[in-house]
Amino acid sequence: MFFHVQQLINEIIPDEPDPAAANALQEGLGGQFGEMRTMMQYLFQSMNFRGAAAKPYRDLIQGIGTEEISHVELIGTTISRLLDGSPRYQGTLDDPLDTPGAGGAIPLNLALSQGNIHHYLVGAQGAMPVDSAGNPWSGSYVYNSGNLPLDLLYNLMLEATGRLQKCRMYEMTDNKTARSTIAYLIVRDQAHENGYAKALETLGVKWQALLPIPKTNAEQFPEVKKLLDLGLQSKQYTFDLKGQSEAGKIYQGLSPSNDGTQLDASEQAPEGVPSEIAPERLEEFAPGLDPALLELIQATADLEMADIDAMFGPVEK
Template sequence: MFFHTQKLINPIAADEPDPAAANILQEGLGGQFGEMRTMMQYLFQSFNARGDAKPFKDLIQGVGIEEISHVELITTTINLLLDGSSRYQGKNAKTKAKGAAAKKAPKEPGAGGTTPLDEAPFAPNTHHFIVAPQCALPVDAAGNPWSGSYVYASGNLVLDLMYNLMLESTGRLQKCRIYEMSDNKTLRSTVAFLIARDHAHELAFAKALESLGVNWGKVLPIPNFDASQYPEVKKLMDLGIHLKQHHFRLDGSEMGKIFQGNSPVNDGTEVETEEEAPEGAPIEDLPERPEEFAPGLTPELLEMVEAVKRYK
């Protein structure tokens, strides 16, 4: 069984709406090496595990459960980068209004008879406005739908662990590239967190393989560079979140039999399995967007919703 706490696993910094940044981040959600892939791959591997290798199954499943919260985090971040962009007239707006006309541009979509979603045709992915109400989609940055064929769950423990290390390493590589594509604080706060957590997951799967005889030497992490050069990542690494992993279990876990002791990076640091769950951060409801007909409630329907909320 899975349980949900209505909190984000990491807070998201506030900044301007930016549909271009949102579309870049779609790769980290629905791309071949994105969070939807890691979530589904590790969960299927744990569901399909055979034999008695509980510490390894617990490790794979614990990381997989955390990935559910990463899908929630990155989806929410994309939503915040898109939400309100149809009325936005700031530095990233692609509105046709120029100069003095731009200063007079309406703040509300459709005000004064203007076209309500005239920003949408300039967005990298118009489906964010047509198919979704200024929200994330299960696609990559090129608009390709996420595919279940990405999932690798062979049933061979060593192969699965090797594939998982490759997946985390590639995901971290791509997130470092995404970080360098935008200075938007909303994007960077989430990408920085995911860079640090991908580091931890690299170490988790590397530690599992190390316990089966692999010697990593100086190979890890991948990409092998000092990620603390990114200020947002440095703050998280100073807290040590790249060396810790919670097991996300209410009934006990044997993950700690693997994820403990010297880091496979061989830099003198140590990794640890945490018993205490992440504290989390509040999730704010997205506002209504009349120009998207979302949620599209008439006064009569809204009254019914309010009646349901009053139920005891």
């Protein structure tokens, strides 16, 4: 089973909207080496895993796959924040919907010249399951061979390529919202590389001679260095409520990154940060729940409670 805590795994720093940066981040969400790919690949590998004696490897893959669900949520929310109010719309609830924004600005003008127009036409200023070119995410990206060394090697390549692309995304924008998420994912990709590299080492695979992890010098990025100084690149969470994960049998010892740190899989999950719902977007004709809808919802709830009271008696409050 999976449980959802209504928190984001990392803080998204507020900044101005940036639809071009949002579209770049779509590659990190729905691209061939994006977070939707890692999430689905690891979960399918863990679901299809065979061999009870190899449980620590299953638990490692499963734990990373579970974390990737939160990465999909994080990067998707970041894309929405980068699009939200682009350009800043100063309309009010009593404005006619066809009234341009303050100062005569056209509310969705940026959709014609920057980023992905589908973010506005289809997504109502929200993330979509596509890459930066607008191609839909494909299940054909998922690699699940059933052979443990092959899967681990492919996972290492996937994390290394994803980190490489995110380093490029970082250098495409100085937007604080984008960089706060990109930097976090760069460091967590390295943590996952370390896990798969260590797993391959336990199987006698000399991965360093076969697949050198790309050198990106990402530690020069201020936001990345702050996280590296906290040792976040050498931690892997279990996301296991009952303490049954055996991933720590693999995720231990000196880090394969050769940065002098020790791998640590003792934590269940990161602390997280509050998750807030974005404001309504009037210019997208997506105002949320107006008074009439709220009244209808309350009336429906009252009818349902009346049925429950009639069948089981009044519910104590």
